[in-house]
Amino acid sequence: MESMLAYYLRLGVRSLRRNPVLTVLMVLAIGVGVAASMTTYAVFRAVSANPLPDKSAQLFAPLIDVWGPQERGNGDDIPDAFTYTDAMALMRDRKAARQTAIYPLNHTLIPADVSREPFYVTGYAAYADFFPMFETPFVYGGGWNREQDDARAAVVVISSQLNQQLFGGANSVGRSVRLDDHDYRIVGVMADWNPRPRFYDVNNSGGFNDPPDFILPFTQAVDTHTDTAGNNNCYGSAGRDPGWDGWLRSNCVWVSLWVELPDSAAVQAYRDYLQGYGAEQNRAGRFHWPPNAQLFDLTQWLQHEKVVPPETRMSLLLSLGFLLVCLVNTVGLLLAKFMRRAGEIGVRRALGASRREIWTQYLAEAAMVGVAGGVVGLLLTGVGMLSIGLVFDPEIARMTHMSVGLIGLTLLCALVATVVAAFYPTWRAAHVQPAWQLKSQ
Amino acid sequence: MQIQPILAALRRHKAGTILIALQIALTLAIVCNALFIINQRLSHLSEQSGVDEPNLFVIRNMWGEQYSTQQAVQHIEEDVAALRQVPGVQDVSAVNNYPFGPSTWDNFITMKPDQLSPTTDASFYTGDENFVRTLGLKLIAGRDFRADEIQDKGLRDSIVPAVAIISKAMADKLYPNGDALGKTFYAMTSSPITIVGIVDVLHRQDVSSWSASYLGESMITPIRIAMPWGLTYVVRAKPGQLEEAMHAAPKALFAENRMRMIDPKDGLLSFAEVRHRAFEKDRGMAILMGIICVVLLAITGAGIVGLTSFWVGQRRRQIGVRRALGATHRDILHYFMTENLLISLGGVAIGVLLTFGLNLWLVTRFTLNLLPVTYVLAGIVILLLLGQGAVLAPALRASRVPPIEATRPA
Numbered sequence: 001m002e003s004m005l006a007y008y009l010r011l012g013v014r015s016l017r018r019n020p021v022l023t024v025l026m027v028l029a030i031g032v033g034v035a036a037s038m039t040t041y042a043v044f045r046a047v048s049a050n051p052l053p054d055k056s057a058q059l060f061a062p063l064i065d066v067w068g069p070q071e072r073g074n075g076d077d078i079p080d081a082f083t084y085t086d087a088m089a090l091m092r093d094r095k096a097a098r099q100t101a102i103y104p105l106n107h108t109l110i111p112a113d114v115s116r117e118p119f120y121v122t123g124y125a126a127y128a129d130f131f132p133m134f135e136t137p138f139v140y141g142g143g144w145n146r147e148q149d150d151a152r153a154a155v156v157v158i159s160s161q162l163n164q165q166l167f168g169g170a171n172s173v174g175r176s177v178r179l180d181d182h183d184y185r186i187v188g189v190m191a192d193w194n195p196r197p198r199f200y201d202v203n204n205s206g207g208f209n210d211p212p213d214f215i216l217p218f219t220q221a222v223d224t225h226t227d228t229a230g231n232n233n234c235y236g237s238a239g240r241d242p243g244w245d246g247w248l249r250s251n252c253v254w255v256s257l258w259v260e261l262p263d264s265a266a267v268q269a270y271r272d273y274l275q276g277y278g279a280e281q282n283r284a285g286r287f288h289w290p291p292n293a294q295l296f297d298l299t300q301w302l303q304h305e306k307v308v309p310p311e312t313r314m315s316l317l318l319s320l321g322f323l324l325v326c327l328v329n330t331v332g333l334l335l336a337k338f339m340r341r342a343g344e345i346g347v348r349r350a351l352g353a354s355r356r357e358i359w360t361q362y363l364a365e366a367a368m369v370g371v372a373g374g375v376v377g378l379l380l381t382g383v384g385m386l387s388i389g390l391v392f393d394p395e396i397a398r399m400t401h402m403s404v405g406l407i408g409l410t411l412l413c414a415l416v417a418t419v420v421a422a423f424y425p426t427w428r429a430a431h432v433q434p435a436w437q438l439k440s441q
Numbered sequence: 442m443q444i445q446p447i448l449a450a451l452r453r454h455k456a457g458t459i460l461i462a463l464q465i466a467l468t469l470a471i472v473c474n475a476l477f478i479i480n481q482r483l484s485h486l487s488e489q490s491g492v493d494e495p496n497l498f499v500i501r502n503m504w505g506e507q508y509s510t511q512q513a514v515q516h517i518e519e520d521v522a523a524l525r526q527v528p529g530v531q532d533v534s535a536v537n538n539y540p541f542g543p544s545t546w547d548n549f550i551t552m553k554p555d556q557l558s559p560t561t562d563a564s565f566y567t568g569d570e571n572f573v574r575t576l577g578l579k580l581i582a583g584r585d586f587r588a589d590e591i592q593d594k595g596l597r598d599s600i601v602p603a604v605a606i607i608s609k610a611m612a613d614k615l616y617p618n619g620d621a622l623g624k625t626f627y628a629m630t631s632s633p634i635t636i637v638g639i640v641d642v643l644h645r646q647d648v649s650s651w652s653a654s655y656l657g658e659s660m661i662t663p664i665r666i667a668m669p670w671g672l673t674y675v676v677r678a679k680p681g682q683l684e685e686a687m688h689a690a691p692k693a694l695f696a697e698n699r700m701r702m703i704d705p706k707d708g709l710l711s712f713a714e715v716r717h718r719a720f721e722k723d724r725g726m727a728i729l730m731g732i733i734c735v736v737l738l739a740i741t742g743a744g745i746v747g748l749t750s751f752w753v754g755q756r757r758r759q760i761g762v763r764r765a766l767g768a769t770h771r772d773i774l775h776y777f778m779t780e781n782l783l784i785s786l787g788g789v790a791i792g793v794l795l796t797f798g799l800n801l802w803l804v805t806r807f808t809l810n811l812l813p814v815t816y817v818l819a820g821i822v823i824l825l826l827l828g829q830g831a832v833l834a835p836a837l838r839a840s841r842v843p844p845i846e847a848t849r850p851a
Contacts, residue, residue: 022747029740036733070557106670108505108702118505120702180507180669227596227668234629235549240599247597310807311726314478318471321799322733325467329744332460336751391725428456 004357005364012365019337023369026333030373031380033326034414036319038377039384042406043392044316046399047208048308051195055135056298059199060259060267062090062274065292066251067235078292079233079253080203080305084222086277087255091127095273096259097266098129101218103255104204106229107179109213111166121162121179122229123214124201125221131157131188133260134200139163141173141188144217152219156184162213163189177214182224184216196399199298200258202305204230208395228254271295311392327421330369334425338362345429346437355430362426363419370418374411381410447780457748458784465788465824468741470795473820474803475730477812482723482730488656490540490716491608491642493577496531496678497712498687499539503671505700510595513667516698523697524674527689529682534575534675537567537666540644540659541719542673543707547645547652548628548660550615556627561614562655563607563628564645567594567664573606573640575677581609582622583638590663601630602662606638610657628660648719650808671701687711738827745831749777753839760839761846770840777836778829785828789821796820 016023050056065078066086072078082090087101102124109121130136131143140163144155156177163172176183190211197207225244232254234240240250261267271293278291296304338345345358382402389397451458508516517535524533537546546566549559566572570588573580586606594600605628612621625633643659645652666672678686691703703709710718753760760773800812 025743025747029743032736032740036736108503108507108670110505118700118702120503120704225596227670236629242597242599244597246599309722311722314803314807315726315729318475318730318733321467321471322737325464325471325737326740328460328464328467329740332457332464332744333747335456335460336748340751340754391729393722424456 005360008361008364009368011361012368015337015341015365016368022333022337026330026369027372027376029326029329029333030370030414030418031376033323034373034377034410034417035380035384037316037323038381038406038410038413039388040312040316040319041409042381042385042400043388043396044308044312047197047312047396048302049196050299051197051199052134052298055133058260058262059133059298060096060261060270061296061298061301062257062259062270063294063296064274064278065287065289066253068287068289069292071235077304078294079235081231081233081253082255082257083251083253084248084255086281087257089277090257093273093277096270097262098133098260099258100127100130100133101255101257102126102130102200103218103221103228104201104230105216105221105226107214107226109162110178110180112178121213122209123212123216125218125226126215127218129260130215133258134195136193137191138188139191140171141186144187149217149219152223153217154182154184154220155187156214156216157188157190158186158214159190159211160192161211179214179216180224180226184214190215197302197307199302200256201230202302202307203256206309206393206395207302207305207307208393208399210395222248230254267295309393309396312396315391323417327417330418330421331424334366334369334422335428338425338429341429342432343437345432346434349432349434358430358432359426362429363422366418366422366426367415369422370415371411373418374414377414378407378410381406444779444783447776447783451780451783454752457752458787461745461748461784462788462791464741464744465785465828466790466792466795468737469789469792469817469820469824470799471737472734472823473796473812473816474799474809475734476820477800477816478809479727479730479734480816481810482727485648485723486720488644488648489642490644490712491576491578491640491657492540492644492712493677494712494716496680496683497576498676498678498683498690499542499710499712499715500674500676500690500694500703501543501671501708502674502694503702503704503708504669505702507669508667509669510593510598510667513595513669513672514593514665517665517667517672519697520674520694523693524676524690527686527693529678529686530676530690531679532571532575532677534568534571535665536572536673536675537565537664538646538673539576539675539712539715540646541648541715542646545645545647545649547647547655550611550660551627551629552615554627554631554633560626561611561658562652563611564647564652564655564659565628566643566646566659566661567666568661569663569665572661572675573638575675576643577677578643579641580606581639581641583636585638586661586663591665592663593667594664595667596669600664601632602634602664603632604637604663605634606640606661607636608643608657608659609639609641611660612636612639614658634660634662683711738823741824742827742831745781745828746835749781749832749835750838753777753835753842756839757842757846758849760842761844761849764842765844765847773840773842774836777832777839781828781832781836782825785825789824792824793817793821 063078066083067079091099091101105123105125107121108118110118128144128146128149139160143157148155163169172186172189176185194211232252234252240246261270274293275291278293281287282291385402388400521533524530547562548565550561550563551559569591570586573585592600615621615626616624621636622639625635627633644657645659676690691709796817803809
């Protein structure tokens with residue numbers, strides 16, 4: 001059998017050489033179709049990845065209806081962030097195993113070394129639970145604790161990149177950094193950590209930015225009147241009291257909230273709690289509408305926030321359509337190629353070759369086209385990966401790269417697609433009537 | 442040319458015929474929708490900003506330390522004065538943002554203070570008395586801001602402007618009878634804002650799809666942003682001196698006050714770059730769709746050439762017989778051309794259904810618009826021409842088959 005397969009492969013090569021133009025055409029069509037699909041799939045996979053696979057089922061983003069149904073003109077969603085008032089109420093109640101309010105910050109970092117220029121850093125204000133909840137890895141030190149949240153401590157966790165820049169990568173725990181006009185004591189240095197999409201900030205950003213430079217206590221950021229660097233959405237024409245405190249008391253939504261709920265009982269209990277909170281606000285006369293609370297787990301949240309750009313889905317879809325056309329094309333060409341040899345098949349069948357052997361021979365020939373198509377596809381996928389930046393956001397382009405998995409998938413996809421495409425032509429070849437063929441000669 | 446015998450012959454090549462027709466159908470569906478996407482994306486690229494694009498540049502200036510409102514105001518005034526001294530600079534305005542800018546600020550607009558669902562949504566610009574002049578906006582009614590109307594807004598101050606200049610698109614939305622000047626509206630404010638001027642065109646700050654129904658609706662308020670962290674300057678260069686001015690402006694700012702940051706990546710941009718960045722995604726999508734169309738048409742064309750060549754090879758003997766019986770070169774050529782036309786027509790018939798099916802799906806999933814019939818007609822013409830073009834070479838070869846072939850065994 002083994003030698004027969006080798007023989008069939010040799011026959012296949014000879015047959016493919018006989019019509020080089022047709023062969024090249026098939027190989028190119030498969031290669032282009034596979035490459036287009038693989039390139040767009042790589043982008044799609046990168047943007048739709050689960051950023052925290054082992055924890056995502058236990059992390060939830062709650063939402064409550066703070067503006068009432070009248071704000072939502074035509075089936076719009078309820079606001080996707082919290083007012084400061086409600087976020088603080090939920091943080092105080094501590095009904096989840098862990099919880100953190102979050103908002104994005106921008107700061108100017110003033111290096112201790114006066115000869116160095118100040119530079120711009122981005123980060124987040126969060127609670128102590130942020131680090132264990134999101135499984136942040138540390139190279140030095142760790143997060144702060146809940147007591148430090150309450151004490152509004154001027155502490156900070158910095159990224160390894162910032163640690164490199166400021167301290168040459170040395171253990172900087174205990175040293176301090178100056179952000180605008182406040183000094184912060186470093187308690188931890190994060191390892192390279194940048195879950196993408198950045199689920200805890202997708203209501204503010206696209207979710208594929210560079211890692212944050214620092215994370216510091218929410219309570220401290222509010223104390224220093226550090227404005228949000230993210231979205232701030234307000235509703236109504238009542239206006240608000242002036243100044244920072246007026247803003248904190250307003251109905252403007254700008255705080256994200258994340259909770260950790262270990263099991264379904266906890267999820268149900270939290271849902272009830274949220275609903276109860278809404279009802280309480282309604283009784284208190286703050287909300288003039290029935291409570292409407294929502295609880296999304298991490299993956300539902302990414303969908304709710306439409307993190308996968310429509311361009312990505314659309315181009316994947318059209319590339320798959322493109323591959324389909326390439327396959328239909330291959331079916332047609334293989335059919336032509338195989339049926340041209342109907343006479344030869346007739347002779348072989350008359351000389352005792354079984355249908356099974358015809359199947360093996362022709363599928364082997366098709367598989368060779370598939371492998372060649374896969375190689376061309378691989379080269380073109382490489383070109384595609386280099387030019388992703390032309391079509392998609394540079395941030396997304398940087399996330400996609402050639403991996404062993406992708407190489408394997410490209411080859412496999414080309415091979416499987418071609419063999420599938422060869423099924424009908426081979427079936428036709430195997431059912432050639434020997435007598436009829438011999439007679440016509 | 443008789444169609445009957447061609448159809449009879451096709452019936453003997455069912456599989457090949459169906460495959461070519463199917464390929465044409467799928468190609469039509471994809472190409473039509475891709476062309477439509479290209480057109481929609483490219484139409485974004487030509488959206489008018491309303492500003493004097495060739496002579497503008499922006500500086501996004503971050504302070505190196507946090508300033509109080511009073512300090513910020515003082516620094517802004519020094520900066521503006523320094524920028525005005527730069528050779529080649531004609532005008533400067535301190536703004537919150539600019540058309541196609543990096544962030545967005547928009548407010549719901551109502552006609553009454555207690556109105557629950559908004560009349561529209563306007564992009565909210567803040568600018569000083571130089572805003573209209575610096576950006577090169579065309580004031581078509583009313584007046585510009587006076588210097589004494591400008592208020593300074595610090596961190597989280599809630600300032601209600603008394604007056605605003607709005608774009609014509611917004612004026613038409615609020616007062617469709619064209620009598621907006623002097624009238625009032627509310628922009629999430631407790632007191633009314635009076636319209637003192639109308640500019641012809643001022644694009645929104647964002648180019649997102651959610652705001653497509655509010656295209657061009659913008660308002661300018663006489664507010665100078667004096668935030669602790671920084672602000673944006675829009676600078677208008679004298680005609681032809683953009684490059685020099687762009688080169689000299691940051692140097693002048695740093696010479697005046699070193700405690701600031703201008704991001705090397707996007708802190709200093711000419712308006713041409715601003716536009717380029719804003720529409721990068723649209724351009725990328727158009728390029729991708731364009732490549733897919735071209736390659737798809739090439740593959741379909743090549744497929745037709747391949748399959749027809751095979752049929753010609755298979756039918757050499759029959760062609761020889763027909764030639765021997767008196768058929769001319771032209772008859773044979775016409776035979777294959779007509780055969781392809783019939784298959785193509787069948788293909789585009791199925792293709793039209795697929796095209797609208799795909800379009801409907803895209804409409805529901807990606808808020809694409811409904812495909813105009815002209816695209817389908819154009820697609821049909823392209824594919825019929827492609828089929829005829831692709832079949833020409835094998836058909837010519839067929840027409841040159843000599844009558845002697847009739848006597849040779851297959």
